[in-house]
Amino acid sequence: MSNPNNSFVSPPKKLLQNKFDKFAEEIIKQLQKKGHDAYLVGGCIRDQLIDIPAKDFDVATSATPEQIRKIFKASRIIGKRFKLVHVYKGSQVIEVSTFRASGAKSNREKIVKDQLGKILRDNVWGTIEEDCERRDFTINSLYFDPIQKKLFDRHQGVSDSYKRKIVSIGDPMLRFEEDPVRSLRAVRFATKLNFKIDKQIKDAIYEKGYLLSSISNARRFDEFNKIFMHGKAQHNFEKLETFDLLKHLVSHVGQSNSYGYRLQMSALINTDNRIHEGKSVTPGFLLAAILWPKLIEIATVEDSISTRRFFPNMDKILRDQQILTAVPRRFYTYIKDIWSLQLRLQSRIKNQPFKVLQHPRFRAAYDLLLLRIEASNSESEIGDWWTKFQSCNRQTKLEMIKRHRENSSNSKKFGLSGELG
Ligand code: ATP
Numbered sequence: 282m283s284n285p286n287n288s289f290v291s292p293p294k295k296l297l298q299n300k301f302d303k304f305a306e307e308i309i310k311q312l313q314k315k316g317h318d319a320y321l322v323g324g325c326i327r328d329q330l331i332d333i334p335a336k337d338f339d340v341a342t343s344a345t346p347e348q349i350r351k352i353f354k355a356s357r358i359i360g361k362r363f364k365l366v367h368v369y370k371g372s373q374v375i376e377v378s379t380f381r382a383s384g385a386k387s388n389r390e391k392i393v394k395d396q397l398g399k400i401l402r403d404n405v406w407g408t409i410e411e412d413c414e415r416r417d418f419t420i421n422s423l424y425f426d427p428i429q430k431k432l433f434d435r436h437q438g439v440s441d442s443y444k445r446k447i448v449s450i451g452d453p454m455l456r457f458e459e460d461p462v463r464s465l466r467a468v469r470f471a472t473k474l475n476f477k478i479d480k481q482i483k484d485a486i487y488e489k490g491y492l493l494s495s496i497s498n499a500r501r502f503d504e505f506n507k508i509f510m511h512g513k514a515q516h517n518f519e520k521l522e523t524f525d526l527l528k529h530l531v532s533h534v535g536q537s538n539s540y541g542y543r544l545q546m547s548a549l550i551n552t553d554n555r556i557h558e559g560k561s562v563t564p565g566f567l568l569a570a571i572l573w574p575k576l577i578e579i580a581t582v583e584d585s586i587s588t589r590r591f592f593p594n595m596d597k598i599l600r601d602q603q604i605l606t607a608v609p610r611r612f613y614t615y616i617k618d619i620w621s622l623q624l625r626l627q628s629r630i631k632n633q634p635f636k637v638l639q640h641p642r643f644r645a646a647y648d649l650l651l652l653r654i655e656a657s658n659s660e661s662e663i664g665d666w667w668t669k670f671q672s673c674n675r676q677t678k679l680e681m682i683k684r685h686r687e688n689s690s691n692s693k694k695f696g697l698s699g700e701l702g
Pocket residue numbers: 322323324325336337339415416417418421422460462463
């Protein structure tokens with residue numbers, strides 16, 4: 282229950298420890314100096330309450346985008362659907378958004394919706410109270426003024442954060458119609474924060490999840506990255522599948538217990554582990570692995586990957602995925618290179634292994650090969666072969682190639698036993 286008359290509450294101690302970003306605070310100070318209200322809002326407050334490091338610091342203000350733009354030299358107005366301002370300092374960017382008017386009342390006709398209720402454009406400014414109504418979940422609707430130490434908590438966001446609950450602001454059926462991405466966000470926050478999803482939201486996901494097909498593939502790619510590239514990929518994959526939402530982000534999902542599913546799981550776990558170890562990750566590699574089972578399913582003829590089916594189908598598989606998530610062009614070549622290299626990693630003829638080793642995508646291709654071996658439960662020697670080939674001297678390398686040629690003279694098959702259906 283909201284209590285509009287008593288929305289400012291005394292901030293919990295955790296928010297008074299001054300752990301917020303200095304640049305964001307500086308922006309707030311400047312805005313206030315010019316007579317505007319300004320607050321830190323959303324995830325950074327929620328995360329501070331539950332003792333996890335904030336990913337970014339967002340600012341909400343009563344100043345319009347044009348006013349914000351004038352105050353900060355290094356700033357830029359972005360967005361069409363939702364105009365906001367990016368304020369820059371070195372490599373840092375802070376997102377500053379103007380309070381939005383509520384969808385109800387006299388503004389209704391100014392907010393452009395499509396026939397399914399989805400908001401297409403919404404640049405009508407309002408008060409903090411109205412802005413708050415537009416936020417998705419109570420835990421994301423906290424506004425903290427770090428200068429005057431004021432906390433605006435109209436929907437018991439502090440209490441829900443402590444109770445570890447994701448609760449919708451307003452009827453989630455309507456909120457998910459307005460913006461279908463909110464159902465993905467509910468799942469993402471549940472896994473990220475280890476929170477429970479409120480029953481009403483669960484029902485709305487089941488009922489309105491299908492609307493995700495109406496949002497742009499660019500937005501779905503943004504969500505894909507937030508969901509799979511932040512250390513909770515495996516958990517999100519499984520949870521999205523239970524809500525039947527995965528099909529909006531991934532074009533081919535393996536049947537549980539199949540080789541395909543095991544490979545997808547290994548790739549997700551591998552991505553999570555790399556993130557936790559501080560290593561780099563790319564959606565290109567994850568997509569290459571996730572889509573590999575479908576590629577070889579289509580390309581397999583009589584216990585071997587047929588090259589005549591393999592190469593032409595690479596584009597088809599990527600197109601299927603492109604319909605769901607706009608895969609940037611640069612990942613296309615990257616993914617196709619990794620796939621093509623799988624065959625070259627297997628054949629190892631003449632001086633090819635030397636060339637493969639020099640290939641800029643060798644490391645990624647080798648990583649995928651290891652995941653394939655693991656998922657196929659095969660006894661394949663290829664992984665060990667390449668592990669050794671990378672580190673031994675030239676003479677040994679030449680001997681390895683020779684020995685391989687002698688041992689595998691009859692076999693021109695591609696693919697591992699255990700992955701070819
Ligand atoms: P994260 O830790 O992932 O950054 P966040 O809560 O900060 O979490 P953002 O996507 O950065 O999430 O959005 C900032 C804030 O904007 C949210 O906390 C929420 O209040 C609001 N918001 C973002 N997307 C939506 C949406 N689709 N519908 C309603 N409110 C949204």
